[in-house]
Amino acid sequence: MISTSHKELKAWVEEVAALCKPDSVHLCDGSEEEYQSMLQIMVDAGLGVQLNQEKRPGCYLFRSHPSDVARVENRTFIASKNAEDAPSPDVWIEPEELKATMRKSYDGCMRGRIMYVIPFSMGPIGSPISKIGVEISDSPYVVFNMKIMTRIGTKVLETLGSDGEFVKCLHSVGKPLAAGEKDTAWPCAPSIDDKYISHFPEERMIWSFGSGYGGNALLGKKCFALRIAAVQARDEGWLAEHMLILKLTDPSGKVYYVCGAFPSACGKTNLAMLEPSFPGWKVETIGDDIAWMKFGADGRLYAINPEAGFFGVAPGTSMHSNPNAMRSIEKNTIFTNVGLTDDGDVWWEGIGTEPPEHLIDWQGNDWTPASGKLAAHANARFTVPAAQCPVMGDEWEDPAGVPISAILVGGRRENTIPLVNESLDWNHGVFLGSIMGSEITTAAITDDVGQVRRDPFAMLPFFGYNKGDYLQHWLSIGKKTDACKLPKIYFVNWFRKNADNKFIWPGFGENSRVLKWIVERISGTGKAVETPIGNLPTADAIDTSGLDISNDAMAELLQVDKEAWLIEVASIKENYKSYGKALPKELEEQLEALEKRLS
Ligand code: OXD
Ligand code: MN
Numbered sequence: 001m002i003s004t005s006h007k008e009l010k011a012w013v014e015e016v017a018a019l020c021k022p023d024s025v026h027l028c029d030g031s032e033e034e035y036q037s038m039l040q041i042m043v044d045a046g047l048g049v050q051l052n053q054e055k056r057p058g059c060y061l062f063r064s065h066p067s068d069v070a071r072v073e074n075r076t077f078i079a080s081k082n083a084e085d086a087p088s089p090d091v092w093i094e095p096e097e098l099k100a101t102m103r104k105s106y107d108g109c110m111r112g113r114i115m116y117v118i119p120f121s122m123g124p125i126g127s128p129i130s131k132i133g134v135e136i137s138d139s140p141y142v143v144f145n146m147k148i149m150t151r152i153g154t155k156v157l158e159t160l161g162s163d164g165e166f167v168k169c170l171h172s173v174g175k176p177l178a179a180g181e182k183d184t185a186w187p188c189a190p191s192i193d194d195k196y197i198s199h200f201p202e203e204r205m206i207w208s209f210g211s212g213y214g215g216n217a218l219l220g221k222k223c224f225a226l227r228i229a230a231v232q233a234r235d236e237g238w239l240a241e242h243m244l245i246l247k248l249t250d251p252s253g254k255v256y257y258v259c260g261a262f263p264s265a266c267g268k269t270n271l272a273m274l275e276p277s278f279p280g281w282k283v284e285t286i287g288d289d290i291a292w293m294k295f296g297a298d299g300r301l302y303a304i305n306p307e308a309g310f311f312g313v314a315p316g317t318s319m320h321s322n323p324n325a326m327r328s329i330e331k332n333t334i335f336t337n338v339g340l341t342d343d344g345d346v347w348w349e350g351i352g353t354e355p356p357e358h359l360i361d362w363q364g365n366d367w368t369p370a371s372g373k374l375a376a377h378a379n380a381r382f383t384v385p386a387a388q389c390p391v392m393g394d395e396w397e398d399p400a401g402v403p404i405s406a407i408l409v410g411g412r413r414e415n416t417i418p419l420v421n422e423s424l425d426w427n428h429g430v431f432l433g434s435i436m437g438s439e440i441t442t443a444a445i446t447d448d449v450g451q452v453r454r455d456p457f458a459m460l461p462f463f464g465y466n467k468g469d470y471l472q473h474w475l476s477i478g479k480k481t482d483a484c485k486l487p488k489i490y491f492v493n494w495f496r497k498n499a500d501n502k503f504i505w506p507g508f509g510e511n512s513r514v515l516k517w518i519v520e521r522i523s524g525t526g527k528a529v530e531t532p533i534g535n536l537p538t539a540d541a542i543d544t545s546g547l548d549i550s551n552d553a554m555a556e557l558l559q560v561d562k563e564a565w566l567i568e569v570a571s572i573k574e575n576y577k578s579y580g581k582a583l584p585k586e587l588e589e590q591l592e593a594l595e596k597r598l599s
Contacts, residue, residue, distance in 0.1 A: 021107075055345045064336060070213065086465070099200075240291075278512070411452075419492065
């Protein structure tokens with residue numbers, strides 16, 4: 001079957017093959033030839049498009065089925081042994097019951113297809129912080145995206161040896177082919193109810209069925225590096241987080257590393273690749289989506305980016321919002337669900353150029369600006385090797401990780417939350433992480449619009465275990481080292497609006513001004529005033545030189561509106577009820593203390 005000295009791996013591959021009944025099994029070596037030949041097979045079969053090789057060398061476009069365009073949160077399950085260990089009751093199914101259901105779906109699901117076995121490493125191969133997984137998938141699209149997003153192939157298998165630990169990741173698009181049946185461009189299970197993104201935390205195992213898209217199918221990313229890794233992190237005393245990692249160098253050459261947790265669609269990738277708007281300062285990228293943090297021998301937290309690529313949202317990415325992402329995707333990039341121009345290039349809404357007169361939209365149809373439809377799906381993506389980003393920090397693959405000085409948390413809030421707020425101590429920082437979130441802008445129930453969807457540390461869709469226990473784990477991390485060695489936690493909000501419903505802060509590259517204040521605080525020179533909600537910059541502490549922003553606007557951005565905060569406290573109290581008994585008492589105390597300071 002496959003040649004490996006790892007008995008458990010061999011047995012698992014044989015068991016899966018017997019269940020899924022593929023035509024053949026291919027063990028991925030991770031080579032460039034393998035990658036190229038798989039892309040070519042798909043293009044030759046008409047399942048993908050090679051882009052204009054002069055404009056976009058090495059680039060390809062794929063279009064997904066219109067029913068399979070994003071992560072399916074309502075089909076994501078955490079099948080822990082005990083129901084109370086799951087993040088919430090609605091994502092829990094008893095593991096043996098779930099396995100029995102899914103085994104029926106998997107039975108014969110790979111007929112007519114090749115079963116690919118993809119050994120992969122999350123993090124640099126061999127780093128003490130890295131972990132190994134093996135994904136079995138019947139999707140060639142998954143193989144070449146995993147090749148970009150993780151480190152795959154023979155070297156990983158060698159590192160695994162004959163008895164190394166690995167996370168079992170099983171994936172099928174859920175569309176077997178009958179003899180002679182022609183494949184569709186994007187096979188997937190026909191109905192949403194047939195899709196399952198299942199996690200078995202105690203077994204460190206993932207079973208995904210029915211979707212070929214993004215986090216549903218590239219199992220190293222959200223399923224492993226967040227949901228399963230969070231459980232490993234809890235058990236082993238470290239942190240697996242939905243955070244970017246950036247490197248900031250000040251004019252004197254001093255270097256700081258900062259992590260940031262923001263819900264999806266808050267510009268994490270843009271912030272990770274930011275171009276500072278004033279001279280002398282440099283921002284470089286370590287990671288844009290996930291950080292694994294462990295204590296080093298010196299008692300500080302060190303972070304690695306467990307990924308090797310970026311799976312970024314294309315719409316809205318432009319030379320204004322993220323010039324370094326635009327430079328990264330000039331070559332060797334897989335595009336999914338973007339528009340195809342008549343000269344074989346890509347286009348999407350918010351790319352910063354005029355819409356072409358004609359293109360082929362993400363569903364493969366003719367499109368003109370008059371169509372009244374999106375050329376690219378709102379969740380269209382680019383998959384690109386991180387090494388192609390022109391501002392990757394040299395140490396992005398350092399197996400030891402980078403020492404973290406600050407952690408940002410935040411969301412999209414039109415009001416109440418100031419531009420930046422420094423936590424008073426670790427527990428207060430965890431409190432701020434627990435209350436972050438975004439206003440709901442679209443909702444089936446219009447009553448929800450404007451309400452805050454609290455998204456603790458941006459992990460709401462990615463918890464692998466009980467969310468109260470998760471916050472308790474954060475609190476316990478703060479007790480493992482000297483307080484002065486812990487990163488400082490900052491609550492930021494780029495999205496505050498004025499009375500005219502306009503964003504007050506320009507965002508994008510100008511966010512570097514806030515980063516500057518943060519590192520000035522860390523080095524001891526930044527000026528702050530203590531308020532009931534935390535330490536805020538003094539009126540003149542944020543460098544606004546060269547920026548067209550009035551003193552009044554800055555005052556509004558840094559205002560602590562006590563009445564608004566008391567409404568916030570009431571809303572947090574309501575949200576905290578959803579934790580039940582698992583709510584850490586330290587956080588209840590933080591909330592009480594805040595209310596007291598406000599009144
Ligand atoms: C992502 C997400 O794709 O958070 O990174 O949804
Ligand atoms: Mn993300």
